[in-house]
Amino acid sequence: MTDPIAEAVSMLKPSLSISKLVTGASRWLVERTELGSPFYCAIVEGRCLMTIAGREPMTLAAGDFVLVPKIFSFTMSSMEPPPRGALAQRLETSPGVFHLGEPEAPAEVKALVGHCTFGSDDKALLVSLLPEVVHVHGEERLLALVRMINEETRADRAAREIVLQRLLEVLLIDALRSAASAKAPPGLLRGMADPLLAPTLRRIHADPARSMTVETLARDAAMSRSTFFDRFRKEIGVAPMEYATAWRMSLAKEFLREGTPMADIAQRVGYGSTSAFSVAFHRHVGMPPGAYSRAITAA
Missing domain, CATH: 2.60.120.280 (Regulatory protein AraC)
Known part of the structure; x- marks a missing residue:
């Protein structure tokens, strides 16, 4: 994994x-x-x-x-x-x-x-x-x-x-x-040292295309929604879906640099359509994916 x-x-x-x-x-x-x-x-x-x-x-x-x-x-x-x-x-x-x-x-x-x-x-x-x-x-x-x-x-x-x-x-x-230990400050190392959260982090990274909500992530971790949400935010430092979205957008940037078609990127990072991916990318990055791709090409 x-x-x-x-x-x-x-x-x-x-x-x-x-x-x-x-x-x-x-x-x-x-x-x-x-x-x-x-x-x-x-x-x-x-x-x-x-x-x-x-x-x-x-x-x-x-x-x-x-x-x-x-x-x-x-x-x-x-x-x-x-x-x-x-x-x-x-x-x-x-x-x-x-x-x-x-x-x-x-x-x-x-x-x-x-x-x-x-x-x-x-x-x-x-x-x-x-x-x-x-x-x-x-x-x-x-x-x-x-x-x-x-x-x-x-x-x-x-x-x-x-x-x-x-x-x-x-x-x-x-x-x-x-x-990496439970004594590390909130972040990825501390999350990976948590036996209940480490499998969740691995799943987010291994399969960013899968449908994810706080509820599904909590169910996979065998915790209630509120317990999972509070534990994740305490140990990682951000909310679960904030982390998942940030990781998806990091991957999307890599795919754009590689010239991957937009429809393929949308599917690989968990969005049902190119338009849904474009809206999410614009909201997160501050510019549409096409503009980002042109900017890195011109750099």
Whole structure:
């Protein structure tokens, strides 16, 4: 059966923009205040602090992996940061390898850092279903994947871009499923950790063409309508039909990019006619499907 987490990551269309090895010594601090790209970091050796805007500082230690799918300002620093406003000395010691802090001091922390981009037109919707921050410890697979990505960016091998794209997708999926639990914030991960809601999410993704109402979804989940509706909204963060419609429209956008005929799209995403699909698409996206198709062709 379809896996919603894998589908969401695939539809985000992730691609790597930066991958580097960073070492730090003495007192150092780097700050990102501009709206940048989604970020991940694997700590190979030592410890450091990471402070994301609006959150308490996190201590990162060897074996830790952090993924920030959303775009936040944040700082990373030595355990004893320098005075606020002090700029870190930053030296590129070799291609893709950077040293922060005292140039001659031995490294106290070593981290593999990466930035990626999401190419989907629906990235705001898809990212909203994910946690703001994923922080896991001791998942050696994640560190191994980050090392493979870093090595691949340095090599000049055939099919390099395809390999990087697939490695990045696997990294994101592995990070998200490592964080999936009932303690996750409302969203797709928390829903997939709920044994009563996970089958519903899989059905919505596997068969978007089927007729769906809150009543039918609740019946499939063996719950009353009100219990199902309240549980879904609490765990996922949106109402059931809002989620189903958003997913159908995300698929419809993909089909339009691929040039699928409108009648086929309508049938594949659960609408009885082209006109009904067109009205729903216009309401959800803000323009008719034909106009959307022309806009992406012209882009």
